[in-house]
Amino acid sequence: MTSQTLLDYFKERSAAALDLARRFVEMESPTADKNHVDAFGAYVAEEFRALGTEIEVISQTTAGNHLCFNLVPPAAATETGPILILGHLDTVWRFGEITKRPFRIEGGRAYGPGLFDMKMSLALLHMIQQALRDGRLRPRRAIRVLITSDEEEGSLTSRALIEKEAADCHFVLVLEPPLPDYRVKTMRKGVGRFHIAVKGRSAHAGIDHEKGVNAIEELSHQIITLQSLTDYGRGITINVGVVSGGTVPNVVPAEAEAVVDVRVSALTDGEEIAKRIFGLKPAHTGAMLTITGGMNRPPLVRTPAIVHLYEKARDLAQEIGLSLGEGATGGGSDGCFTAALGIPTLDGLGVDGRGAHALDEHIVVADIPYKATLLARLIETL
């Protein structure tokens, strides 16, 4: 089918897809809330099962369950090496957010917590499944889909699964939200999280000041050192984002702690920064540092293979008059894991919109059939 015919086909199905996304948004799924994530996951699975796809539910004990299925089974492929499509069930929004900000459509935009990131994308995938079932697409490769439950909190239980599923894949397509102005993400920073706990010695601030070791003072030295590791030129940022310590003003504090966010553009920078953080030494004798954490997502590096993949997508988008740009972001995604394995990964293929993780989160309704067509054409062409 030509891109234009596909676009017309998807235009007719956009309203139904948006309604499916509305139902998805109305079933809230905060990452840490296993019961609700699982209920939502079961609902999503049912929607895909209804069109005849077998869904594997990968049970987790603490995190929500992950979903895995073949949109196009290996037996139906003419080309070896599947395409992996990545999505996630969870959102950053606490349970009850939907009552404060119900789903609504206004001025060509649809609003709702978790719609842009990324419940609309799950509905987009459902459009693709429908098109496949209607015989509208001729994919060459097997299409495997993995929808995880804990992306918004660092993919702690899904990382190994993502890496395993991606291992034999030729390409990975990530349904995360795009950048503004119709740009996919060809570069992402790597992300790390560290926790610095300081142990000092408490003492009466009036009577025994000299006998105390002030944990807050010690932490202050460490904060200055940490912040100074920032190097904008190399795309390295260190943010001491949370600090706490002490009990009351007249006691020398025995404890203080900080939580640190690290972003890097190169894998080796992440390793170097982690080494420096773990190598921090107390400035005061008598103080003790306990450092935990690490880099949890490698950067998505803009390799020639990723540029090539982007250019293919750009050309396909051109066929329906969509000018698809590319860009970089400081935020991580599951695409970081697959790109780090050397598998060409195209991220940010969701529907146009703004405000991921923000109160004005919305999608642009008119973009739905365009992104469905782009995804469909990628599946046919890659």
Ligand SMILES: [Zn+2]
């Ligand atoms: Zn996301």
